[in-house]
Amino acid sequence: MSHSNDTAADLRILPLDAWHRAQGARMVPFAGYSMPVQYEGILAEHQWTRTHAGLFDVSHMGQLVFSGDDVAEALEALLPGDIRGLKPGRMRYSLLLDDKGGILDDLIVTNTGDALAMVVNGAMVEADVAHIRAHLPASVVLHHITDHALLALQGPSSAQVLEAIGLSGPGQLGFMEWGRFEWHGASLGVSRSGYTGEDGFEISVPHAILAELVDVLAAHDEVHPIGLGARDSLRLEAGLPLYGHDLTSKIEPVEAGLGFAVARRRREQGGFPGHGRIAAVLEQGPACRRVGLLVEGRLAAREGAVVLAGDTPIGTVTSGGFAPTLGRPIAMAYVDAAHAALDTPLSIDLRGRRLAATVTTLPFVPHRYHRKGAA
Structure with missing residues (x-):
């Protein structure tokens, strides 16, 4: 971190x-x-x-509340999620996108019954509020809860x-x-x-x-x-991306492994920033992918370290550290799609030292969320 x-x-x-x-x-x-x-x-x-x-x-996280006429439609002009279909008391993970489909922030939208609420990343609050306000219709009011x-x-x-x-x-x-x-x-x-x-x-x-x-x-x-x-x-x-590290405006949702945040209806209808590019990536597949890496030895790979296949650089570590639950170092990285398959052997250049690594599934440790109806 x-x-x-x-x-x-x-x-x-x-x-x-x-x-x-x-x-x-x-x-x-x-x-x-x-x-x-x-x-x-x-x-x-x-x-x-x-x-x-x-x-x-x-x-430090930003708590925003949106109210007014057609508030869900206004947010759908900025986010790729199905906000109109979000029922009262339900929450949805979504993404604030730029015109090229790059990720400006990741966030949670909640239907509180009388308004739509949003929690955004702490470092991005001011930029997010300015960006959203610049794109909201006059009928929708954004209130930053302080x-x-x-x-x-x-x-x-x-x-x-x-x-x-x-x-x-x-x-x-x-x-x-x-x-x-x-x-x-x-x-x-x-x-x-x-x-x-x-x-x-x-x-x-x-x-x-x-x-x-x-x-x-x-x-x-x-x-x-x-x-x-x-x-x-x-x-x-938990394999969860951190904005500013695993997610940036240079990364689009599909390569980040966040294609689920682009709702099916929105994929077909569009109407959100970067739809053309994201639709093309969904159809053709991304050039690179966010993957989990199990790292051999005791040294932790850090953000910015180069990932190699043989002697060829094919990616970059975006988050890394020691995993106490697994008792070993782990990392997330973006690697060329050709090297993103499960169990692909790779290595990480740590200041001239090679660390052996293997592509693994995310999350590293299974989630234990309380899902209704689940065993």
């Missing part, structure tokens, strides 16, 4: 900054904010989230913890479902979603009760605070 180059004077402060420091967090610059990278240690926090419940502060924090409670004990603190409704949600719930006189927007591959929830919390909620959650025996370091190792094991 790379940190931004912000100087301390430029950094924004999270509403829970003092709380994080009181918990012993080591703070680093990330996405324009001073963010907790770890508390007791990345490995311990990673394993705690896999076995209990990890509490993440993701208040009086709510965003918490993520992730791991197999998450639903049990929410029940124990008197927030029982979210436990009835399935993966990628959302609801509004009352807690201590305040209204919380809660979704069953997250970025770790584990079951869990994301909670939009009014600042007025934020300190109270965090203290109650952290007091539960199953809950530990978790920093950016473990968030990154968890999402890498």
Whole structure:
């Protein structure tokens, strides 16, 4: 995980900054904010989230709400997803695209019943808001929510913890479902979603009760605070792309392995940026693909390392690190489509040293989302 180059004077402060420091967090610059990278240690926090419940502060993410006439149609002019077909209480992963089909950001859209909400990446909030506002019709209003924090409670004990603190409704949600719930006189927007591959929830919390909620959650025996370091190792094991690393405006959805975000109706009808290029790639296949790599030895391949087939460069690592669950280094990379098949042997150039690697399926660790009706 790379940190931004912000100087301390430029950094924004999270509403829970003092709380994080009181918990012993080591703070680093990330996405324009001073963010907790770890508390007791990345490995311990990673394993705690896999076995209990990890509490993440993701208040750097942008929370946007859209209202007005024909709001779904307005968003479909910017995103390739089926927004018109999104039912109340449901969520959908989507992509903000430029005119060439390049990915400007990845995001989640939620139908809250009376509006459409969107969560965008922290480092991209200002650029996204400016881009979206420039393309919205006058009948649609974008409201950037700044009086709510965003918490993520992730791991197999998450639903049990929410029940124990008197927030029982979210436990009835399935993966990628959302609801509004009352807690201590305040209204919380809660979704069953997250970025770790584990079951869990994301909670939009009014600042007025934020300190109270965090203290109650952290007091539960199953809950530990978790920093950016473990968030990154968890999402890498889950094969989830990180914007600015695995996704950029130079990459289109199909080569990123995100063709599912281009809805069938939208593929046929178009009407979103880059439709022509994306339709051609869907038909002909991409020139390169995002793949998982199992790396031999103990050294971790890092972003920017060249991937080789024999002595020929055929790709670049975009995320890499040690996978605590697997006990070995892993990486995601873009490689030429001819070398993207499962079990293809490749190597990675790490500052002149060759690391043997093999193409594997994503995710590296199976997702454990709570899907309704699943065994």
